[in-house]
Amino acid sequence: MTDPDPTPAPVLILGGRSEIGLAIARRFAADRHPVVLAARDAAGLEADRADIALRHGVEVRLAEYDALDLEALPGFVAAQQPPPGIVVSVVGLMGEQAESERDPQAAARVMRSNYEGPALALGLFAEVMAPRGKGAIVGVSSVAGDRGRASNYVYGSAKAGFTAFLSGLRNRLSDSGLRVVTVKPGFVATRMTEGMDLPARLTAAPAEVAEAVVRAVRGGPEVVYVRPIWGLVMRAIRGLPEPMFKRTRL
Amino acid sequence: MRPTRELSGWGRYPRRPGPVAAPRDAAEARAALSGGVVARGNGRAYGDSAMGAALTLETRRMDRMLAFDPERGQLVAEAGVLLGDVIDAFLPRGWFPFVTPGTKFVTLGGAIAADVHGKNHHREGGFGAFVDWVDLMGPDGQVTRASRETAPDLFAWTLGGMGLTGVILRAAIRLRPVETGWIRQTSIMAPDLAAAMAAFEAHDAATYSVAWIDCLARGPALGRSILMLGEHARRDELPVEQREHPFETPPRRRLTMPLDAPALALNRYAMRGFNALYWARGRRAPRETLVGWDGYFYPLDAVLGWNRIYGRRGFLQFQCVLPPDRAEQGLAALLGETARTGQGSFLAVLKRLGPGAGRFAFPMPGWTLALDFPAGPRSLALLDRLDAITLAHGGRFYLAKDARLAAATLHAADPRAARFRDMRRAAGLDTAFASAQSERLLL
Ligand SMILES: Cc1cc2nc3c(=O)[nH]c(=O)nc-3n(C[C@H](O)[C@H](O)[C@H](O)COP(=O)(O)OP(=O)(O)OC[C@H]3O[C@@H](n4cnc5c(N)ncnc54)[C@H](O)[C@@H]3O)c2cc1C
Ligand SMILES: NC(=O)c1ccc[n+]([C@@H]2O[C@H](COP(=O)([O-])OP(=O)(O)OC[C@H]3O[C@@H](n4cnc5c(N)ncnc54)[C@H](OP(=O)(O)O)[C@@H]3O)[C@@H](O)[C@H]2O)c1
Numbered sequence: 001m002t003d004p005d006p007t008p009a010p011v012l013i014l015g016g017r018s019e020i021g022l023a024i025a026r027r028f029a030a031d032r033h034p035v036v037l038a039a040r041d042a043a044g045l046e047a048d049r050a051d052i053a054l055r056h057g058v059e060v061r062l063a064e065y066d067a068l069d070l071e072a073l074p075g076f077v078a079a080q081q082p083p084p085g086i087v088v089s090v091v092g093l094m095g096e097q098a099e100s101e102r103d104p105q106a107a108a109r110v111m112r113s114n115y116e117g118p119a120l121a122l123g124l125f126a127e128v129m130a131p132r133g134k135g136a137i138v139g140v141s142s143v144a145g146d147r148g149r150a151s152n153y154v155y156g157s158a159k160a161g162f163t164a165f166l167s168g169l170r171n172r173l174s175d176s177g178l179r180v181v182t183v184k185p186g187f188v189a190t191r192m193t194e195g196m197d198l199p200a201r202l203t204a205a206p207a208e209v210a211e212a213v214v215r216a217v218r219g220g221p222e223v224v225y226v227r228p229i230w231g232l233v234m235r236a237i238r239g240l241p242e243p244m245f246k247r248t249r250l
Numbered sequence: 251m252r253p254t255r256e257l258s259g260w261g262r263y264p265r266r267p268g269p270v271a272a273p274r275d276a277a278e279a280r281a282a283l284s285g286g287v288v289a290r291g292n293g294r295a296y297g298d299s300a301m302g303a304a305l306t307l308e309t310r311r312m313d314r315m316l317a318f319d320p321e322r323g324q325l326v327a328e329a330g331v332l333l334g335d336v337i338d339a340f341l342p343r344g345w346f347p348f349v350t351p352g353t354k355f356v357t358l359g360g361a362i363a364a365d366v367h368g369k370n371h372h373r374e375g376g377f378g379a380f381v382d383w384v385d386l387m388g389p390d391g392q393v394t395r396a397s398r399e400t401a402p403d404l405f406a407w408t409l410g411g412m413g414l415t416g417v418i419l420r421a422a423i424r425l426r427p428v429e430t431g432w433i434r435q436t437s438i439m440a441p442d443l444a445a446a447m448a449a450f451e452a453h454d455a456a457t458y459s460v461a462w463i464d465c466l467a468r469g470p471a472l473g474r475s476i477l478m479l480g481e482h483a484r485r486d487e488l489p490v491e492q493r494e495h496p497f498e499t500p501p502r503r504r505l506t507m508p509l510d511a512p513a514l515a516l517n518r519y520a521m522r523g524f525n526a527l528y529w530a531r532g533r534r535a536p537r538e539t540l541v542g543w544d545g546y547f548y549p550l551d552a553v554l555g556w557n558r559i560y561g562r563r564g565f566l567q568f569q570c571v572l573p574p575d576r577a578e579q580g581l582a583a584l585l586g587e588t589a590r591t592g593q594g595s596f597l598a599v600l601k602r603l604g605p606g607a608g609r610f611a612f613p614m615p616g617w618t619l620a621l622d623f624p625a626g627p628r629s630l631a632l633l634d635r636l637d638a639i640t641l642a643h644g645g646r647f648y649l650a651k652d653a654r655l656a657a658a659t660l661h662a663a664d665p666r667a668a669r670f671r672d673m674r675r676a677a678g679l680d681t682a683f684a685s686a687q688s689e690r691l692l693l
Contacts (some may be wrong), residue, residue, distance in 0.1 A: 048314060055315055057343075191274075
C-alpha cells in the first residue's frame with residue numbers, strides 16, 4: 001500500500017446516490033481527492049455535495065448520468081473534464097427475483113442495470129484512461145455473481161457478467177498502468193437491504209466497502225471481498241458439487 | 251412493519267425494545283410521523299428522553315453539513331451531525347463550537363433539544379444562545395423555520411424542549427474563532443465546599459470553569475475538589491515549535507470497554523480508588539498547563555463505551571441546579587447525603603450556570619451538581635432523597651440526565667412544566683410527539 005497521491009486524482013462515482021457510493025466519495029475526499037457524483041436526478045444530491053465539500057474542503061460536482069442510456073455514454077465520457085483519475089461504478093439494481101422470473105421487462109432492467117450499463121461505462125472510460133498509464137477503474141459487483149442461486153440468480157447472473165467483464169479488462173490492460181479493481185461485497189447495510197434480517201458478522205457498513213476500495217486502488221489485490229470471510233463462504237459455495245448444490249436453498 | 255431494537259439512554263437504564271425509523275431526509279421523516287414519536291440524536295441523554303412513546307425517530311442518517319459563512323461563523327447543518335464532526339471539519343480552519351457538553355458525541359439536534367451547557371455557561375450562555383434558527387417538522391409534517399424573529403415562541407420552547415415540540419431537521423449555529431486547538435488550564439485545589447465556591451467566584455472572569463468533587467470526602471472535607479479553569483490559548487502562547495501547526499494536538503489513545511464490566515467493579519472501594527487517583531493527579535499538576543482540546547473538554551470520550559463500566563444493570567445520573575442564595579446549604583446537603591449512603595459516585599461535577607435560553611430549558615442562574623450511581627433499589631431510594639433536598643432548596647432538575655423522576659416532583663419544582671404541557675396540548679403537539687420520559691413526567 002502506498003501513500004495517498006501528492007496531488008490527489010479526481011474521482012468519478014457512477015451511482016452517486018447509493019450509500020456505498022457516497023461512503024466511497026467521502027473516503028476519497030478525506031484524502032483530498034476532488035469528487036464528481038454522477039446519478040440520475042443529480043440535482044437532488046445537492047445536500048450531499050455540500051456536505052462532502054464542506055467537511056473535507058475539496059471540490060465536489062454533480063453530473064447527470066443514466067447508466068441505461070447508451071446513446072449518451074460517449075458524450076458523457078468526453079464531457080468529464082478534467083478527466084477522472086479514478087472511476088468507480090456502484091450502479092446496481094436488485095429487483096425482485098420473483099418478478100424477474102415472470103416479467104422479462106423487469107428481468108432485463110435488472111440485467112442491464114447490473115451488467116450492461118456499468119460494464120460498458122467502465123469499458124469506455126478505460127479506453128480514454130489507459131493511454132495515460134495510471135489511475136484506476138473500480139466496479140462494485142457482488143458475491144451474488146460467484147454462483148447462481150435460487151434466491152437471486154437474475155441479479156446474480158448480471159453481476160457474474162460484470163465480474164467476468166472486469167476480469168477480461170484487467171487481463172487486457174495488465175501492462176497499461178491502469179488498475180482494474182473488482183469489489184465483491186457480501187451483505188452491506190444500505191437502502192438495498194433495508195428491512196432484511198442480515199447476520200451482523202457478515203454485514204458490512206458502507207464505510208468498510210469504501211475502505212476496501214481505497215486500499216485496492218492504492219495497490220492491494222485487485223479482486224476483493226468486503227469482509228474477507230465472504231471469500232471463504234463463496235469458496236465453499238462454489239466448491240459444492242452440482243448434484244449437492246442443486247438441492248440447497250441458499 | 252417497522253424494525254424494532256432495544257432502546258436506552260447512555261445510562262442503559264431503563265431499557266426496552268421499541269420500533270425505530272431512521273429517515274435519510276425530510277420526506278422519509280414525514281412519512282414516519284404517526285403519533286407518539288420522539289427524535290433521537292446520538293443517545294447521550296442518560297435516561298428515557300430519546301425513547302419514543304410509540305416510535306423513535308433516529309436522526310443520525312440526516313448528518314449533512316450544508317453551508318458555512320466565515321463572515322459570521324455560521325454553520326448550517328442537518329440535525330444528525332455530531333459536534334465532534336463539526337470540530338473535525340472546522341477546527342483546522344480556526345473554528346470551535348461556542349458551547350460544548352462533556353462529550354463530543356452529541357448531535358446538533360440533541361444539543362439544541364436539551365439546550366446543553368458547557369463550562370462557560372455562567373459567562374456565555376448555553377448551546378441555544380448560539381442557534382440562529384431551526385427547521386422544525388411539526389405534527390402534520392410541515393416544516394417551520396423558527397428563530398428569534400420568526401415563530402419566536404416555537405423557537406423558545408424548542409431550545410430545551412427535549413424533542414417534544416417537533417423534529418429538528420436542520421439548524422444554523424455559530425462557531426467561535428480560535429487561534430489554536432489548545433487550552434490553557436489552571437487547576438486550583440479546594441479543601442472543602444465553601445473554598446470551592448469561593449474559588450469559582452474569585453475566578454468569575456475565566457471563560458471555562460468546572461470542579462471535580464471527591465464525593466467520598468466527609469465531615470470538614472465535604473466538597474473537597476479540584477477547580478479547573480480554561481482559556482483558549484492564543485497562537486503566541488504556544489511553544490515556538492507548535493506555532494506552525496496550532497491546531498494539531500497529540501492524538502489520544504482510544505480505549506474501548508469491550509464487555510459489560512462485572513458489577514463488582516463498582517463497589518465503593520473502586521470508587522474511592524478512582525476519586526483518590528483524580529485527586530492525586532490534580533495535586534501533582536502544575537498551576538497552568540497547555541492541554542489539547544480533546545483532553546480538556548472530553549476526558550471521558552477517550553474510553554469509548556465507558557458506560558459499560560457499570561455493568562448490565564446500568565446507572566443513574568442525578569443533576570440539579572440550585573439558585574445562588576440557597577446553593578451552599580443545598581449542595582452540602584446533597585453531598586452529605588451521598589457520602590452518608592456510601593453509594594459513591596464515579597463522577598461528581600460542579601459548575602456555575604447563568605440564565606437559560608429556552609422557555610423550558612434547564613439552566614437558571616446558580617450552581618449545578620451532577621452525580622452518578624449504579625442502577626438499583628438503593629440508588630433509586632437515594633435519588634428520591636436528593637430530589638427532596640433539591641426541591642427544598644428551590645432547585646430544578648435536568649431532564650437530559652433523568653430516568654426516574656416523579657411527575658409530581660418535577661411539577662412542584664418547576665411551574666414551567668405545566669405551561670409547557672398546556673402549550674403542547676393547545677398546539678396539538680402532545681399526541682404527535684411523546685417520549686417515555688414525557689409520558690412519565692406528564693408533559
Ligand atoms: C459523558 C457525557 C457528558 C455530558 N456532559 C454534559 C454537559 O456537560 N452539559 C450538558 O448540558 N449535557 C451533558 N451531557 C448530556 C448530553 O449533552 C445531552 O443529553 C444531549 O442532549 C445528548 O445529545 P444526543 O444527540 O445524544 O441526543 P439524545 O440523547 O439522543 O436525545 C436527547 C434529547 O434530544 C432530543 N432530540 C435529539 N435529536 C433531536 C432532533 N433532531 N429534533 C428534536 N429533538 C431531538 C431527544 O428527543 C431527547 O429528548 C453529557 C452526556 C454524556 C454522556
Ligand atoms: N447492499 C448490499 O448488500 C450489496 C451487496 C453486494 C453488492 N452490492 C452492490 O453495491 C452497489 C451499491 O448498492 P447499494 O447497496 O448502495 O444500493 P443502492 O442504494 O440501491 O445503490 C444502487 C445505485 O445504483 C443506481 N442506479 C441504478 N440504476 C441506475 C441507472 N440506470 N443509472 C444511474 N444510476 C443507477 C441507483 O440510483 P438511483 O438512486 O437513482 O436509483 C442507486 O444509487 C450495487 O451495485 C449493489 O449491487 C450491494
